[in-house]
Amino acid sequence: MSELDIPPAAPGEPLISLRDVGIQFSRGRRRHRSIRELITKGSTGTRTDEFWPFRHVSFDIHRGEAIGVVGRNGQGKSTLLSLLAGVLIPDEGTVDVRAGVAPLIAITGGFAGDLTARENISLVAGLHGMSDEQIAESFDEIVDFAEMRDFLDTPYKHFSSGMKVRLAFSVVSRLREPIMLVDEVLAVGDAAFRKKCFTRIQWLLEEGQTLFLVSHSAGNLRRFCERGLYLEGGELRADGPIEDVIKQYQVDTDTYNDPDLNTEADDSDDVA
Numbered sequence: 001m002s003e004l005d006i007p008p009a010a011p012g013e014p015l016i017s018l019r020d021v022g023i024q025f026s027r028g029r030r031r032h033r034s035i036r037e038l039i040t041k042g043s044t045g046t047r048t049d050e051f052w053p054f055r056h057v058s059f060d061i062h063r064g065e066a067i068g069v070v071g072r073n074g075q076g077k078s079t080l081l082s083l084l085a086g087v088l089i090p091d092e093g094t095v096d097v098r099a100g101v102a103p104l105i106a107i108t109g110g111f112a113g114d115l116t117a118r119e120n121i122s123l124v125a126g127l128h129g130m131s132d133e134q135i136a137e138s139f140d141e142i143v144d145f146a147e148m149r150d151f152l153d154t155p156y157k158h159f160s161s162g163m164k165v166r167l168a169f170s171v172v173s174r175l176r177e178p179i180m181l182v183d184e185v186l187a188v189g190d191a192a193f194r195k196k197c198f199t200r201i202q203w204l205l206e207e208g209q210t211l212f213l214v215s216h217s218a219g220n221l222r223r224f225c226e227r228g229l230y231l232e233g234g235e236l237r238a239d240g241p242i243e244d245v246i247k248q249y250q251v252d253t254d255t256y257n258d259p260d261l262n263t264e265a266d267d268s269d270d271v272a
């Protein structure tokens with residue numbers, strides 16, 4: 001039996017649907033509006049420091065798809081993953097995610113700094129619906145994969161960034177959720193650990209998990225993903241086969257003819 005709790009899909013129903021989604025941020029620190037601003041612009045008027053990292057974004061994702069998300073820095077890739085994880089809510093449009101999500105979208109995301117590794121494993125797994133029995137069953141596997149048995153009673157905040165990623169990946173990749181979101185955090189791990197993570201991701205894909213992978217590595221995008229989403233200039237610039245999307249991104253960023261950026265899948269950080 002699969003380790004993942006993947007419910008049967010309604011025929012033809014996408015697992016994830018975004019319709020005309022937009023999200024607005026403020027460039028400055030949030031502050032209360034002055035009385036003058038309230039009188040001149042009204043309580044809902046647009047502030048000049050607000051911007052849309054992206055807007056009018058629509059797509060459907062079906063069960064088992066592996067999606068690579070590309071784009072230059074600051075183009076909304078992490079924001080998109082946070083919307084899928086339910087950490088952010090859109091200001092416009094709808095985000096429908098019809099299954100549980102295991103998010104690895106920030107090194108500290110979901111982990112409590114003051115709690116130990118042992119406590120965090122129980123906390124995060126419990127929050128994702130794993131029973132005490134399931135947690136106990138997976139505990140040794142999580143600890144051994146992360147290679148952190150000697151640090152089980154150390155508070156998470158005292159771990160190095162590489163150790164945080166080891167524990168986070170190890171837990172998140174065992175949450176039995178049908179959807180996994182992986183932001184670039186894996187680049188922090190050392191080469192041997194990344195290799196183990198890649199084997200684990202491959203196994204999860206074979207089990208039918210749906211993956212979103214944000215990466216600047218063309219090799220890793222090619223290795224895992226069939227489809228790509230390319231965010232640029234506040235919009236979804238491309239949505240299609242991963243090879244076409246990588247090519248479009250490299251042409252746009254003038255990196256297409258650079259041999260260093262076009263190596264085959266490996267464990268290096270060849271930047272897309």
Ligand SMILES: Nc1ncnc2c1ncn2[C@@H]1O[C@H](COP(=O)(O)OP(=O)(O)OP(=O)(O)O)[C@@H](O)[C@H]1O
Nearest residue numbers: 025026027053071072073074075076077078079080
């Ligand atoms: N909570 C927030 N409040 C205000 N602005 C934000 C917030 N989160 C992100 N931003 C801004 O939104 C834009 C998109 O950020 P995001 O982190 O999604 O980009 P990214 O494509 O993941 O970038 P990178 O490749 O550098 O990780 C950036 O301009 C960023 O500064």
